[in-house]
Amino acid sequence: MNIRRFIYLFFVILGILSIVFMTQWFSYELFSASFYLLMITVLVLTVESLLPRTNVTIKDVLKVLTAIAMVLVVFITVSIWLISIITA
Numbered sequence: 001m002n003i004r005r006f007i008y009l010f011f012v013i014l015g016i017l018s019i020v021f022m023t024q025w026f027s028y029e030l031f032s033a034s035f036y037l038l039m040i041t042v043l044v045l046t047v048e049s050l051l052p053r054t055n056v057t058i059k060d061v062l063k064v065l066t067a068i069a070m071v072l073v074v075f076i077t078v079s080i081w082l083i084s085i086i087t088a
Contacts, residue, residue, distance in 0.1 A: 008048055015041035028086065035082070039075045046071055 014037060021034040046067045051060070 004048070008045070011041045011044045011048075015045070032082070035078070039071070039078075043068065043071045043075075 018034040018038040018041065021030055047064055050064045050067055
């Protein structure tokens with residue numbers, strides 16, 4: 001198994017575990033840690049899936065940067081939503 005495949009499987013397992021922890025036990029610390037772990041997992045898997053195997057072009061870099069920007073927008077939006085729910 002090559003290293004790229006191992007990284008992919010590792011983060012898929014982390015993502016599954018974070019979803020399980022988010023849905024089964026509701027304490028704020030566990031929920032927030034699982035949420036941040038899930039966002040990091042989504043970011044890593046997005047970048048990993050968009051990177052080409054060879055010959056990186058400007059178009060490939062722009063695709064990855066766009067995906068990172070989209071994930072960060074969702075991450076910030078949901079973080080603000082969580083803070084507003086907790087402080088309300």
